[in-house]
Amino acid sequence: MTATVKIDGVSKRYGKVDAVRDVTLTLEGGETVALVGHNGAGKTTLIKLMLGLIRPTTGSVRMLGEDPGRGDVRARKRLGYLPESVSFHMALTGRETLAFYARLKRVDIASIDALFERVGLAPQAAARPVRTYSKGMRQRLGLAQALLGAPRVLLLDEPTSGLDPALRRSFYDLITDLRAGGTTVLLSSHALTELEDRADRVIILNKGTKIADGTLDELRHIARLPTRISARIARDAPIPAWAQDNGRWKPGANGILETDVAPEDKIALLGAITAPPSGLAGLTITEPTLDDLYAHFLDDQEMSR
Numbered sequence: 001m002t003a004t005v006k007i008d009g010v011s012k013r014y015g016k017v018d019a020v021r022d023v024t025l026t027l028e029g030g031e032t033v034a035l036v037g038h039n040g041a042g043k044t045t046l047i048k049l050m051l052g053l054i055r056p057t058t059g060s061v062r063m064l065g066e067d068p069g070r071g072d073v074r075a076r077k078r079l080g081y082l083p084e085s086v087s088f089h090m091a092l093t094g095r096e097t098l099a100f101y102a103r104l105k106r107v108d109i110a111s112i113d114a115l116f117e118r119v120g121l122a123p124q125a126a127a128r129p130v131r132t133y134s135k136g137m138r139q140r141l142g143l144a145q146a147l148l149g150a151p152r153v154l155l156l157d158e159p160t161s162g163l164d165p166a167l168r169r170s171f172y173d174l175i176t177d178l179r180a181g182g183t184t185v186l187l188s189s190h191a192l193t194e195l196e197d198r199a200d201r202v203i204i205l206n207k208g209t210k211i212a213d214g215t216l217d218e219l220r221h222i223a224r225l226p227t228r229i230s231a232r233i234a235r236d237a238p239i240p241a242w243a244q245d246n247g248r249w250k251p252g253a254n255g256i257l258e259t260d261v262a263p264e265d266k267i268a269l270l271g272a273i274t275a276p277p278s279g280l281a282g283l284t285i286t287e288p289t290l291d292d293l294y295a296h297f298l299d300d301q302e303m304s305r
């Protein structure tokens with residue numbers, strides 16, 4: 001993989017507000033990365049720095065090897081951006097809107113029909129004024145705009161907010177195709193649950209500082225949060241020896257026994273309870289979710305202040 005985005009020691013200060021503080025990160029080609037953080041954590045500021053819309057107070061930003069702040073059109077063409085709230089001219093049709101952005105980006109207008117198809121906007125819809133569009137259709141048009149010129153880096157700010165589940169699914173299918181084609185996709189979002197299976201890597205920002213960066217497995221490894229094991233014993237089986245350890249197992253609903261186990265003890269415990277005769281009728285293993293990890297890293301940072 002090759003690095004497409006390199007941010008080195010970047011800070012951005014607005015008056016007395018440190019919107020981004022000393023952030024260093026690298027994104028690779030073909031990687032889908034989730035950028036998560038509370039409101040005001042600095043996500044949009046970081047994206048604007050990557051686009052060259054604002055300049056860092058200190059540090060350097062390199063997008064595809066170039067400084068995005070130089071405003072070089074060729075370099076910009078290879079970046080795609082979907083802002084948090086897309087606002088289009090309501091009187092223009094979808095096709096006119098996309099043609100306008102294609103001209104701005106100096107992209108061949110002949111490519112826009114394929115883009116409409118790619119984001120799932122029918123030709124009849126493309127011929128209608130944007131004011132008649134639903135929120136989902138506007139978001140699709142926004143995505144088509146971001147995809148103009150087949151960017152190698154795509155920066156999407158809250159791309160699925162307000163979309164229904166079917167639209168979200170088709171949105172993520174598109175992201176999967178882009179990832180396969182080698183595009184770097186950065187998704188800024190609050191929707192942690194839906195990102196869990198979609199992002200290769202998660203970056204957590206808090207108050208402008210990067211507090212975690214890794215795959216879900218890496219973050220789980222660092223956080224050392226316990227895994228929950230829920231075991232159901234077969235009704236007609238005698239109570240197995242392992243289930244008699246009242247210090248470990250707590251009774252849950254419907255006769256299920258539950259315990260939280262530390263990462264280093266998990267395999268040994270699973271081996272012990274599944275060894276025949278286990279008496280088990282069911283077993284559920286729940287790893288810490290992205291929500292749990294997010295809360296953990298935020299607490300950790302607050303405690304170390």
Ligand SMILES: Nc1ncnc2c1ncn2[C@@H]1O[C@H](COP(=O)(O)OP(=O)(O)OP(=O)(O)O)[C@@H](O)[C@H]1O
Nearest residue numbers: 014017018019037038039040041042043044045046
């Ligand atoms: N142009 C600006 N002038 C002054 N302060 C700003 C400006 N832009 C952002 N900030 C401040 O910088 C901090 C980070 O804002 P930013 O918009 O980057 O956060 P965010 O993580 O994108 O939040 P949200 O999830 O609410 O969109 C906030 O305290 C915000 O008020």
